[in-house]
Amino acid sequence: MKTDPPDPRLHALVEGIVRIAGGDLTTRIPHSEARDDVAAVIAGINLMADDLQAIYQELEERVESRTAMLREAQVELERMALTDPLTQLANRTALNSALGHALAEAARGEMPPALLILDLDSFKGINDTLGHSAGDDVLRMIARRLQEAVRGTDTVARLGGDEFAVMLPKSNLVRARRVANRILKALSESLEVGDLRITCGTSIGLRVAEQGQTAEELVMEADTAMYAAKAQPHSSIKVFEPALLYARRLQSVMITEMREAIRQDQLTLYYQPVVELATGKIEGVEALVRWNHPERGLLMPDQFIPLAEETGLIVDLGHWVLRHAVRQLRDWQQELQVDSSFNVRVNISTTELQSLDLIEHVRDILTETGVDAANLVVELTESMAVNGGDVDQYSMSGLRRLGVKLEIDDFGTGYSSISYLRKLPVHVVKIDKSLIDGLGDNEEQRNFVAAVLHLIHACGLEAVAEGIETAEQAQILAKLGCASGQGYYFSRPVPPAGIAALVSG
Structure with a gap:
């Protein structure tokens, strides 16, 4: 088939x-x-x-x-991880990376890098008086000026807050000084913030790397030089010297000692009487902290408060002051039978006001001691009360709801505006000593203080004058309608026993 x-x-x-x-x-x-x-x-x-x-x-x-x-997202994430979101400059991580690369090149025989660290001299005042939004605008303008003052191969970074850094690869002291002076000049020119023109100087620490240095050591030494520059009266440049490390170590020791002082009750409170001008009766006191240092003796606030604010210890310090001041008030109430309206005034810092647990802390102290909230007066600076953000306003409103009295301290030293007084949740305005000076022999000053007092009273607030040094000043203020005052004329700040003697006498 x-x-x-x-x-x-x-x-x-x-x-x-x-x-x-x-x-x-x-x-x-x-x-x-x-x-x-x-x-x-x-x-x-x-x-x-x-x-x-x-x-x-x-x-x-x-x-x-x-x-x-995904590749683009990764690149963007890497960029974000190395970029300061506010200014779009390099951040600390990016700076450390650039320093590591420049130091590695120097180890292979290239010229060493130089590092400038800058801190703005008056930025805190700008933030306090104009608000954080204006402060952010200033930081962005500063960033642009720094970039314009250096080469494209230099690294400009924001380290945080108002602190910046400039890394100059393959540099030397002469060139680094030249760049630092150029930056100093650029930042000394005024800035336009809204309708205002402001000046924001800077302090610069300079360090040229040495063989074998790490990035961390270079940053630390430039930072040390910057703090030395800040100690000088005007915007300046300070080149690192080994002797500066000693001063920095002393500061570190003082920070440790201050922590111990708070824990071990080495602090003490002095009290300055607040007097009813018409009668001379002591109506309350202002608590002022001192430090009984075991080796250096009694330290005044200006010797340690700035360091406490700089390091964040001001919150713990403020808690200590508040607790002990209210306890002392309770003791006076029990032992001296002071008037039921006798109060204690306590200053709080911006950092404390922005602490979310401030209200709870005050409530706990009042509950522990049994002191009426109306007998506690919390003093705020004018700039804190006027320009504070949402957290500040929350804290002020919360304190007022507790029954605590709020007082604006140093009224007349900042951007004083009577129109703000009607809106703020405050009870008392303390007139600054600068307005009291010359009150006895200057008719214009007397008329001005009279107008200030009239407007404070028109806002429904009480007035207290500080810095009264003569009987004449006290008499004039009483005639002008100022109810209360304090100052050396009545008494210097004294220990608790001194107040007991004044009240009893």
């Missing part, structure tokens, strides 16, 4: 299926003129290969697109 020869298309069909199944989606089985079942299968296989190739191509394009997006 005679058999038909095998159809050559079957071999091509099988071979094509094998290739397509192996992943070669470009394979196509040749067509024939015949119109039979084999041709139909070939056509179907080819159509399936077309579909698979289209699907695969679309999948490849999607994968490439997603990969590109």
